[in-house]
Amino acid sequence: MKEKYILSLDQGTTSSRAILFNKKGDIIAMTQKEFPQYYPKPGWVEHNANEIWGSVLAVLGELFGNYNVEPDQIEGIGITNQRETTVVWDKNTGEPVYNAIVWQSRQTASICDELKAKGYEQMVREKTGLVIDAYFSGTKVKWILDNVEGAREKAEKGDLLFGTIDSWLIWKLSGGKVHVTDYTNASRTMIFNIHTLTWDEELLEILGIPKSMLPEVRPSSEVYGKTATYHFFGQEVPIAGAAGDQQAALFGQACFEPGMAKNTYGTGCFMLMNTGEKAVQSENGLLTTIAWGIDGKVEYALEGSIFIAGAAIQWLRDGLRVIEKAPDSENLATKVESSDGVYVVPAFVGLGTPYWDMDARGAIFGLTRGTTREHLVRATLESLAYQTKDVLSAMEADSKIKLNTLRVDGGAVKNNFLMQFQSDILSVPVERPVVNETTALGAAYLAGLATGFWKDKEEIARNWAIEKTFAPELDEQKVEELYSGWKRAIDSTMHWSSLK
Numbered sequence: 025m026k027e028k029y030i031l032s033l034d035q036g037t038t039s040s041r042a043i044l045f046n047k048k049g050d051i052i053a054m055t056q057k058e059f060p061q062y063y064p065k066p067g068w069v070e071h072n073a074n075e076i077w078g079s080v081l082a083v084l085g086e087l088f089g090n091y092n093v094e095p096d097q098i099e100g101i102g103i104t105n106q107r108e109t110t111v112v113w114d115k116n117t118g119e120p121v122y123n124a125i126v127w128q129s130r131q132t133a134s135i136c137d138e139l140k141a142k143g144y145e146q147m148v149r150e151k152t153g154l155v156i157d158a159y160f161s162g163t164k165v166k167w168i169l170d171n172v173e174g175a176r177e178k179a180e181k182g183d184l185l186f187g188t189i190d191s192w193l194i195w196k197l198s199g200g201k202v203h204v205t206d207y208t209n210a211s212r213t214m215i216f217n218i219h220t221l222t223w224d225e226e227l228l229e230i231l232g233i234p235k236s237m238l239p240e241v242r243p244s245s246e247v248y249g250k251t252a253t254y255h256f257f258g259q260e261v262p263i264a265g266a267a268g269d270q271q272a273a274l275f276g277q278a279c280f281e282p283g284m285a286k287n288t289y290g291t292g293c294f295m296l297m298n299t300g301e302k303a304v305q306s307e308n309g310l311l312t313t314i315a316w317g318i319d320g321k322v323e324y325a326l327e328g329s330i331f332i333a334g335a336a337i338q339w340l341r342d343g344l345r346v347i348e349k350a351p352d353s354e355n356l357a358t359k360v361e362s363s364d365g366v367y368v369v370p371a372f373v374g375l376g377t378p379y380w381d382m383d384a385r386g387a388i389f390g391l392t393r394g395t396t397r398e399h400l401v402r403a404t405l406e407s408l409a410y411q412t413k414d415v416l417s418a419m420e421a422d423s424k425i426k427l428n429t430l431r432v433d434g435g436a437v438k439n440n441f442l443m444q445f446q447s448d449i450l451s452v453p454v455e456r457p458v459v460n461e462t463t464a465l466g467a468a469y470l471a472g473l474a475t476g477f478w479k480d481k482e483e484i485a486r487n488w489a490i491e492k493t494f495a496p497e498l499d500e501q502k503v504e505e506l507y508s509g510w511k512r513a514i515d516s517t518m519h520w521s522s523l524k
């Protein structure tokens with residue numbers, strides 16, 4: 025009998041991946057494809073939802089084309105996705121009415137300012153666990169309905185559907201039959217009550233979003249439907265799980281107990297701590313979010329969101345052109361002893377946790393005549409670690425838990441310099457697992473639990489293994505000195521685009 029696998033579709037901010045996992049959680053096959061990013065105005069970021077779908081079809085085609093595996097070996101599909109990114113499409117034609125507005129995009133900042141001026145902050149925090157920020161989907165939907173000609177009328181007639189990328193992909197894969205999302209993705213929309221687990225009538229009313237547009241909210245591990253045979257090489261495969269990529273990574277890192285945390289270094293950087301069945305309200309700028317819905321209950325997490333992490337390395341590559349490939353950054357950074365007092369604050373789309381400043385903008389500080397490309401690259405990598413320290417401090421203050429170790433994953437953790445500096449600046453050991461594709465692995469686990477491929481979380485936790493631990497080496501005084509420079513740099517970038 026042919027071996028069975030679980031297929032994970034990981035739709036990230038800059039690329040889509042298809043990864044096959046076996047029972048041990050090992051990667052059997054993997055394909056990846058980048059897709060275009062659009063920056064129509066400063067601070068705006070958009071994708072073409074059809075291009076996203078095209079990239080998913082392309083990685084699927086390559087998977088079965090390049091590897092010795094047949095579509096009928098797929099027992100189930102798990103979907104994981106860049107969160108918050110908003111698609112509105114016509115349910116009759118299947119065509120999006122506007123580009124997908126990406127989570128990073130700031131085009132709804134003025135809508136958020138109005139909501140704040142009306143005093144909704146406390147209500148939004150209590151119901152959704154979120155702060156009012158252009159990051160989340162609700163204001164993006166409103167923007168599309170307000171700005172695309174005819175969209176509001178069509179939405180009111182019931183012809184338009186809204187979805188985050190999970191919904192869009194499930195709808196497409198099922199041939200337009202299934203319009204659902206999972207609890208984790210719903211918890212990032214700013215229109216979902218994370219305590220009652222329902223779409224919130226008051227927020228929908230405030231943002232003018234018709235309820236008929238919304239997907240049904242379902243657990244993260246459940247068969248939602250099957251693939252349309254014409255999209256899946258003649259097979260009806262169960263679509264059996266979905267979760268936002270950061271929650272999927274928490275699951276893939278087997279952070280099943282309250283107090284366990286992971287940090288993912290992709291385009292952005294996201295630290296999540298499991299808080300179990302308790303939704304902890306932050307007093308330090310963290311978000312309260314749903315970790316997953318499984319086994320008939322939801323569990324929660326505290327989250328620190330950093331908007332620009334690996335994207336800063338892409339900026340070194342594509343914007344400044346000081347490196348050719350992201351991994352070159354490690355070699356350059358280690359050519360100098362230190363960043364020589366240079367700080368890069370990559371607040372390109374404002375700042376998330378703990379500052380929540382939509383108007384902050386990026387800056388470089390401490391340049392001298394002796395500053396070289398190496399210093400600049402090193403300072404950019406260091407900025408990922410400093411931002412993570414800001415988040416960890418908030419996390420420890422809110423949870424009253426001191427982390428003994430930090431589990432890491434994501435594209436940038438291959439960078440050994442970054443991981444060592446991270447451990448140094450946090451004074452906490454950093455653990456890099458053998459399977460670095462934990463986001464995809466988490467989605468596979470959620471799907472495989474629904475189909476019976478894996479028995480339970482205990483079986484999954486046994487699959488997790490460390491590849492390398494980075495232990496802190498810097499003394500406390502040096503850490504203090506470096507970090508105080510970062511704090512001064514951050515202060516100087518705040519409110520930049522709103523200052524006249």
Ligand SMILES: Nc1ncnc2c1ncn2[C@@H]1O[C@H](COP(=O)(O)OP(=O)(O)O)[C@@H](O)[C@H]1O
Nearest residue numbers: 036037038290291334335337350351435436439
């Ligand atoms: N060796 C490296 N050093 C630093 N950054 C890296 C390295 N390799 C990849 N990256 C960064 O990691 C990111 C890609 O990680 P990934 O987890 O695939 O992101 P996403 O899921 O957000 O698309 C890119 O932003 C890239 O710049």
Ligand SMILES: O=P(O)(O)OC[C@H](O)CO
Nearest residue numbers: 036037106107290291292
């Ligand atoms: O594309 P990633 O992996 O950086 O993740 C994006 C996040 O889900 C945004 O909230």
